[in-house]
Amino acid sequence: MNFQNIPPVETNKQLLDLAFSKARVKGKSKKLKGNWLQIIRQKEALKLDIVKDTVVPRLDKVLKSFPATIDLSSFYTKLMDLTLDHFQYKKSLGAVNWAIGKIRVLHKSYVSKIIKCKERQDIKNLSKQFYGRLSSLLKQISVNLTYLETSRRIMKDYPDIKELFTVCVYGFPNVGKTTLLNKLTGTKAQVAAYAFTTKSVNAGYFKVDDKKVQVLDVPGTLARKEKMNVIELQAELVVKELADVIVYVFDLSEQGGFSIKQQEKLLQNLGQKKKVLVYLSKLDLVGPEVLASFKEKYYSIDDIKEKIISFVEIDPEPVVD
Numbered sequence: 001m002n003f004q005n006i007p008p009v010e011t012n013k014q015l016l017d018l019a020f021s022k023a024r025v026k027g028k029s030k031k032l033k034g035n036w037l038q039i040i041r042q043k044e045a046l047k048l049d050i051v052k053d054t055v056v057p058r059l060d061k062v063l064k065s066f067p068a069t070i071d072l073s074s075f076y077t078k079l080m081d082l083t084l085d086h087f088q089y090k091k092s093l094g095a096v097n098w099a100i101g102k103i104r105v106l107h108k109s110y111v112s113k114i115i116k117c118k119e120r121q122d123i124k125n126l127s128k129q130f131y132g133r134l135s136s137l138l139k140q141i142s143v144n145l146t147y148l149e150t151s152r153r154i155m156k157d158y159p160d161i162k163e164l165f166t167v168c169v170y171g172f173p174n175v176g177k178t179t180l181l182n183k184l185t186g187t188k189a190q191v192a193a194y195a196f197t198t199k200s201v202n203a204g205y206f207k208v209d210d211k212k213v214q215v216l217d218v219p220g221t222l223a224r225k226e227k228m229n230v231i232e233l234q235a236e237l238v239v240k241e242l243a244d245v246i247v248y249v250f251d252l253s254e255q256g257g258f259s260i261k262q263q264e265k266l267l268q269n270l271g272q273k274k275k276v277l278v279y280l281s282k283l284d285l286v287g288p289e290v291l292a293s294f295k296e297k298y299y300s301i302d303d304i305k306e307k308i309i310s311f312v313e314i315d316p317e318p319v320v321d
């Protein structure tokens, strides 16, 4: 699913303004034949057509460009639960669908009334009524249109995740996660000397024979369970739902601002459910005595990739390119 390319959602007012201005311009350009009554009927009916044909396809496009939740993987469904009001989202798409149906019916019934009309004033009144009803219908769904636009802006930042063998790079902010991602995959994700540079998930890829491996660098966590913000919750979700292997980045230099003790605790909290590899970052800043005191089994940049590859090779699942 490509969440980045959902087009912006117009407001009810924008839709209406556009429809009316098109009706004004295009309605004039067509040459009509017949007596004055026939001409005036055709002219008004044509305007109604233009208005409908401006609004309905635009609403249709809204419906088609937003994903229906049943089409999404469990990761994206959960991500939506985390970042949006999922109920409101579904309701809004339902409301747009409802409006499309209503507008079609309304248009049909007013055009057929206009065609039968014998008085100029009655024709004008019917058109006016149609515009009034259309306008209030769109007003009725204006909150839904606004909510969909809000959703679009949130979803635009969703990570583009593929169903591949997935390695999640995890750890405190500033420990060197993004640096590792770049080294493993050759991407150029932003590295910075301050916490929370990674606002969303960075992804990179490398190949092992014919298998493609996805490496996800998730925003650093502060491991404060009760006070997690959306970015951290999102990171946790990525790790829980998607990781085949977790690479825990451990900064023995403590230059990232987190002590060895804190980092050990976060590592223990990861539990036993997933395969966890410990990668030691910033070894150039660490003396041999600190390294010697580190009792866990760990990997450095020279051997971490090899270890990951050994997991990919025994992975039984078919890997899609």
Ligand SMILES: Nc1nc2c(ncn2[C@@H]2O[C@H](COP(=O)(O)OP(=O)(O)O)[C@@H](O)[C@H]2O)c(=O)[nH]1
Residues within 6 Å of the ligand: 172, 173, 174, 175, 176, 177, 178, 179, 180, 190, 191, 192, 193, 194, 195, 196, 197, 198, 220, 281, 282, 283, 284, 285
């Ligand atoms: N000296 C040294 N600095 C590193 C190393 N890895 C990362 N850094 C620095 O640590 C800071 C944070 O790195 P970054 O990859 O953005 O950490 P993240 O927040 O965990 O993604 C940056 O200033 C990096 O240049 C390393 O191996 N050695």
Ligand SMILES: [Mg+2]
Residues within 6 Å of the ligand: 177, 178, 179, 190, 191, 197, 198, 217
């Ligand atoms: Mg980072």
